[in-house]
Amino acid sequence: MKIKIVENVLRDNDAVARTNRERMIDAGLLALNITSAPGSGKTMLLEKTIDALAPEQRCAVLVGDLQTTRDAERLAAGAAEIAQINTGRGCHLSAAQVCEGLAGLKLERISFLFIENVGNMVCPAGFDLGEHLRVAMLSTPEGDDKVAKYPTLFQPADVILLNKIDLADILDFDIGRVRSDLERINTRAPLLEISAKSGAGLDAWIDWLKLCRENLTGSGKMD
Ligand code: MG
Ligand code: ZN
Numbered sequence: 001m002k003i004k005i006v007e008n009v010l011r012d013n014d015a016v017a018r019t020n021r022e023r024m025i026d027a028g029l030l031a032l033n034i035t036s037a038p039g040s041g042k043t044m045l046l047e048k049t050i051d052a053l054a055p056e057q058r059c060a061v062l063v064g065d066l067q068t069t070r071d072a073e074r075l076a077a078g079a080a081e082i083a084q085i086n087t088g089r090g091c092h093l094s095a096a097q098v099c100e101g102l103a104g105l106k107l108e109r110i111s112f113l114f115i116e117n118v119g120n121m122v123c124p125a126g127f128d129l130g131e132h133l134r135v136a137m138l139s140t141p142e143g144d145d146k147v148a149k150y151p152t153l154f155q156p157a158d159v160i161l162l163n164k165i166d167l168a169d170i171l172d173f174d175i176g177r178v179r180s181d182l183e184r185i186n187t188r189a190p191l192l193e194i195s196a197k198s199g200a201g202l203d204a205w206i207d208w209l210k211l212c213r214e215n216l217t218g219s220g221k222m223d
Contacts, residue, residue: 013127016095020102020130027107029060030213031115033093033131035153037146038119040139041163043071044196046114050078052206057111057213062101064093064118071116081105092124093117099130111213121150133212136189139163140173147181154182157189159208166195 024031034042043063050059060081063072072084083101085093098115105113115131117124136157138146141164147154154160160182168175175193182191190208194201 010126013095016099017128017130020095020099021132023102024107024113024130024132025216027110028217029107029110029113030133030209030216031113031129031131032133032135032209033115033117033124033129034135034137035117035121035124035157036119036137036139037121037142040119040137040142041196042116042119042137043074045137045161045163045194046075046116047078048196048199048202049114049206049209050075052202053112053209054078054080057210058109059112059114060105060110062093062098062105062113062115064097064116066090066118081110087118091118091120091122092127093129094127095129112209121146121153125150125152125156132216133158135159135161137161137163138178140165140167140171144174144177147178147185151185154185154189157186158212159205160186160189160191161205162191162193163196165193165200166198 036042046061053059058080061075061079062083062085063075064085064087065071066087069084072082076082083104085097085101087093115129134157136154162178179191192201192204194205
């Protein structure tokens with residue numbers, strides 16, 4: 001019986017996710033679901049990403065957090081629009097929560113929507129939010145074994161970001177191990193080595209984002 005309940009929850013979630021995706025395609029925006037462990041640098045990545053894309057590209061953020069609005073406050077400076085989703089005890093975002101968040105945004109005026117998922121390497125992977133692309137991020141302090149340990153996070157990713165690359169040597173982080181694990185789990189997604197803090201590698205990430213939006217909408221610019 002329990003298994004059936006879980007199946008129903010996922011089926012309902014997928015239906016809402018499909019509606020979210022259609023709404024966002026109609027509005028001409030590219031939506032990305034950012035997944036990672038807590039502390040790997042999602043919020044700082046978004047701060048730097050929005051800095052690099054604005055003002056030419058209008059960016060909006062949906063921030064999922066258990067309790068606080070701290071991430072939303074950090075991102076409010078650069079983002080054109082921002083909506084906070086407090087998940088309470090929930091350890092992942094659901095499509096229904098994203099649907100509620102979308103209601104507070106002027107979708108037609110947005111080029112990129114970044115959904116910062118709750119920091120968690122397990123269940124966010126199982127919930128389609130209606131995003132167009134999935135981002136999985138790993139940071140070097142978490143250890144070079146995490147791709148093999150949490151394959152469900154990395155399997156559906158369209159791009160994999162390896163953050164805090166500036167600490168790789170200090171931490172004896174073996175990038176080769178990540179690459180060889182990804183050869184078994186996901187050969188489709190590019191692996192981008194970045195440091196959100198120093199800015200290293202961010203150009204390739206920004207280029208990738210712009211290219212993906214061009215592919216979705218047939219134009220790199222909204223207005
Ligand atoms: Mg954050
Ligand atoms: Zn969860």
